[in-house]
Amino acid sequence: MTTPPVGIIMGSQSDWPTLSEAAKVLDDLGIPHEKRIVSAHRTPDRLWDYGRSAVERGLKVIIAGAGGAAHLPGMMASKTRLPVIGVPVQTKALSGVDSLYSIVQMPKGYPVATMAIGSAGAANAGLMAAGILALQDADLATRLEAWRAALSASIPEEPSDD
Ligand code: RP5
Secondary structure, eight states: OOOOSSEESSSGGGGGHHHHHHHHHHHTTHHHHHHHOOOTOOHHHHHHHHHHHHHHOOOOOOEEEESSOOOHHHHHHHHHHOOHHHHHHEOOOTHHHHHHHHOOOTTTSSSOOOOOOHHHHHHHHHHHHHHHHTTTHHHHHHHHHHHHHHHHHTSSSSSSOO
């Protein structure tokens, strides 16, 4: 089976409602992707294997979402040179600030491109992945520009009372 350019990984099944927003954007833009549950704490060997094989499998970008002690994006960035886009999942206890802080403050040398907390961050992760891939893909660049123009055109000039 051919490896798609984008891998979406998440720490738990419970993260999928958030990370599915990234998948929706990738679908809209016609970008093939795979999705996997890869937990830094519960399945560390799976994390290691995924990161070690990512380049040779042909992945180009990894979107990694997790909540709470959200170590998945940073640990994945430590295992692969591929760009890792981190999505902090909103949590009940601390509203996702815990996730954000766990992802954003990486040490020099191992960056994670950290998005906003929650579904907006996940959708933007899809768009960020698209922007990276569009650097080498003129057709995708055209689709991404059209997507952005359509969003812009959908915003009314005046607020409605409805
Ligand atoms: C993290 O713990 C996951 O990324 C998830 O956001 C959080 C809670 O996981 P579950 O207890 O819902 O499986 O590892």
